[in-house]
Amino acid sequence: MELTHAFVLTKCHRFANHEYVNFLRKVSTGTCTEEEFKLMKSSYIVYLSHDERKKFKNSIRICATNDTANEYNVEKLKSLKNPIAIIHAQNNNKTAFQSSDDLADGLTNVLSLCIGAKIMLRRNVNVSRGLVNGCIGVLKHILYMKGCRPPSVPVCVLVHFENVDTTDLDINYIPSLPILTQ
Numbered sequence: 682m683e684l685t686h687a688f689v690l691t692k693c694h695r696f697a698n699h700e701y702v703n704f705l706r707k708v709s710t711g712t713c714t715e716e717e718f719k720l721m722k723s724s725y726i727v728y729l730s731h732d733e734r735k736k737f738k739n740s741i742r743i744c745a746t747n748d749t750a751n752e753y754n755v756e757k758l759k760s761l762k763n764p765i766a767i768i769h770a771q772n773n774n775k776t777a778f779q780s781s782d783d784l785a786d787g788l789t790n791v792l793s794l795c796i797g798a799k800i801m802l803r804r805n806v807n808v809s810r811g812l813v814n815g816c817i818g819v820l821k822h823i824l825y826m827k828g829c830r831p832p833s834v835p836v837c838v839l840v841h842f843e844n845v846d847t848t849d850l851d852i853n854y855i856p857s858l859p860i861l862t863q
Contacts, residue, residue: 739799741817754793761797766823766831768792788860794823800840811845812855818842821854834859 704721707713726734744750758765770790798820806812818840825835839854847855 758793758795758798761795763796766794768834769832771834796820816842
């Protein structure tokens with residue numbers, strides 16, 4: 682097979698703040714200045730007042746390890762005070778169950794879901810509508826087959842995304858189906 686076309690992606694769909702996107706681009710290429718780094722460092726949460734920290738209560742948190750992220754996510758789910766559905770993956774072999782999330786396109790063997798939880802898309806679903814990798818939504822409903830409940834895999838979950846174009850669809854929530862991977 683011969684590669685005959687190249688596509689240059691010019692629009693960042695993940696972030697609306699262009700200054701932040703430019704800063705991240707400079708960090709990734711090692712070209713940010715010391716002044717830019719100090720400015721970004723001044724906004725580290727540990728340097729903010731209690732009132733300023735409140736503004737970031739529902740912000741995305743970047744953690745150094747998966748274990749730290751998992752601990753934080755469990756605490757956030759518990760704070761919603763809704764039942765937590767523990768969903769187990771339906772693996773097709775023992776090797777799949779023992780593999781890491783990274784080897785399965787980010788799919789985990791155990792997924793904790795809760796109404797009101799923030800979720801993030803891990804891949805592009807529909808770029809023209811804004812359903813892109815990194816898009817944040819709020820879980821509104823978990824739908825199971827009649828007579829089923831956790832730990833069964835749901836038929837789908839319904840998610841509300843703020844910045845997704847659904848005006849012509851007359852819907853409030855986007856359905857998300859279970860993912861099958863090889």
